[in-house]
Amino acid sequence: MFELTGKVAVVTGAARGIGRAIAWALASRGALVVPTDAVVSSPDVGDSPAPGSGRIADLVRMNVTEAADVEAVFAGVLAEHGRLDILVNNAGITRDQLLMRMKREEWDRVLEVNLTGAFVCSQAVLRPMMKQRSGRIISISSVVGQMGNAGQSNYAASKAGLIGFSKSLAREVAARTITVNVVAPGLIDTDMTRALPEAVQAEWQSKVPLGRFGTPADVAAAVCFLASEEASYVTGQVLAVNGGMYT
Numbered sequence: 089m090f091e092l093t094g095k096v097a098v099v100t101g102a103a104r105g106i107g108r109a110i111a112w113a114l115a116s117r118g119a120l121v122v123p124t125d126a127v128v129s130s131p132d133v134g135d136s137p138a139p140g141s142g143r144i145a146d147l148v149r150m151n152v153t154e155a156a157d158v159e160a161v162f163a164g165v166l167a168e169h170g171r172l173d174i175l176v177n178n179a180g181i182t183r184d185q186l187l188m189r190m191k192r193e194e195w196d197r198v199l200e201v202n203l204t205g206a207f208v209c210s211q212a213v214l215r216p217m218m219k220q221r222s223g224r225i226i227s228i229s230s231v232v233g234q235m236g237n238a239g240q241s242n243y244a245a246s247k248a249g250l251i252g253f254s255k256s257l258a259r260e261v262a263a264r265t266i267t268v269n270v271v272a273p274g275l276i277d278t279d280m281t282r283a284l285p286e287a288v289q290a291e292w293q294s295k296v297p298l299g300r301f302g303t304p305a306d307v308a309a310a311v312c313f314l315a316s317e318e319a320s321y322v323t324g325q326v327l328a329v330n331g332g333m334y335t
């Protein structure tokens with residue numbers, strides 16, 4: 089099930105956390121995965137043996153906010169592998185602050201990476217996907233984009249923006265059999281959530297009906313479904329992976 093043999097995938101922000109897990113999960117289902125990240129210091133996903141039947145290429149440096157960088161990386165992937173089937177817009181950052189104190193640069197940077205980055209990468213893959221008459225664009229939003237969160241108005245706006253962006257793009261490219269969907273994780277155990285004070289982590293966890301933080305693998309499984317043939321009639325949707333904390 090969710091077989092991806094022969095598919096070529098690019099994942100942004102894949103050096104660690106959820107992006108890394110997504111790269112592994114796609115490869116374990118047979119895809120050839122090109123992991124990319126703005127930061128390529130160790131640990132490098134390419135250092136590890138390839139899981140399952142797929143392959144993970146060496147980690148490629150790609151800052152999603154640098155259009156020239158993005159163009160060059162996707163051109164390279166096409167030149168080397170001849171096709172591009174799956175884009176996962178995963179790269180994301182937080183710069184939490186109450187709006188009253190939020191600096192313009194904290195607003196701008198979060199929107200630039202989380203939302204404009206997805207725009208730049210999605211635009212870069214559209215032409216090859218339209219030529220192929222197939223493709224999957226999957227963006228990682230957040231439960232915060234659906235329910236809001238004090239201190240995260242910039243992050244919530246960027247993540248809600250991904251939902252509107254994806255629903256619109258889904259309508260634009262459906263005729264070319266390209267699907268565009270969103271995965272909205274809740275609290276996932278990664279560096280991003282470990283950076284929160286322990287009391288805040290405990291308080292959040294108490295709000296999750298399933299009683300635990302999610303794992304990067306929980307999110308990756310949802311991405312694999314949306315990337316698969318089995319999801320070919322699913323587009324413009326938001327798949328929540330949040331343990332029931334927001335329904």
Ligand SMILES: NC(=O)c1ccc[n+]([C@@H]2O[C@H](COP(=O)([O-])OP(=O)(O)OC[C@H]3O[C@@H](n4cnc5c(N)ncnc54)[C@H](O)[C@@H]3O)[C@@H](O)[C@H]2O)c1
Nearest residue numbers: 101103105106126151152178179180230273275276278280
């Ligand atoms: N961890 C959670 O609880 C949670 C919940 C909901 C959504 N998300 C979203 O999932 C995604 C991954 O989160 P994570 O927890 O693994 O975060 P993380 O901070 O562990 O990893 C994010 C990765 O993105 C990379 N990155 C940052 N800016 C970049 C840029 N400009 N260009 C390319 N790469 C860049 C970082 O180098 C890092 O490797 C993010 O979009 C995040 O908003 C996370």
